[in-house]
Amino acid sequence: MTTTTTIHRATSALAKLFGPWVREVDRGTLRADALAGLLGAVLVLPQAIAFAALLGLPPSYGLATAVRGQELLGVLALVLLVLEWLTRRHLHPLQLAGWPRP
Numbered sequence: 001m002t003t004t005t006t007i008h009r010a011t012s013a014l015a016k017l018f019g020p021w022v023r024e025v026d027r028g029t030l031r032a033d034a035l036a037g038l039l040g041a042v043l044v045l046p047q048a049i050a051f052a053a054l055l056g057l058p059p060s061y062g063l064a065t066a067v068r069g070q071e072l073l074g075v076l077a078l079v080l081l082v083l084e085w086l087t088r089r090h091l092h093p094l095q096l097a098g099w100p101r102p
Contacts, residue, residue, distance in 0.1 A: 018081075
């Protein structure tokens with residue numbers, strides 16, 4: 001199996017899981033996303049440490065809160081994506097539009 005075939009299969013599997021926008025991701029968008037994540041971490045982590053210090057807690061509490069909060073948001077986003085996918089897959093399009101009306 002060639003590398004191109006493997007990449008195509010992986011992209012198709014990801015597109016089925018996450019949607020067709022996965023095919024638009026390239027090296028530039030991955031770099032921009034990584035930079036945005038790094039910038040978010042640079043901003044959020046010191047803020048979390050400062051909030052912990054304001055409350056008289058050790059800095060580790062602030063770091064743990066920042067990390068656990070992002071993990072919780074990630075899980076919540078994944079659950080919402082799965083629910084949206086299941087709704088679109090199993091409901092008829094007219095039911096989504098509210099038809100038939102009583």
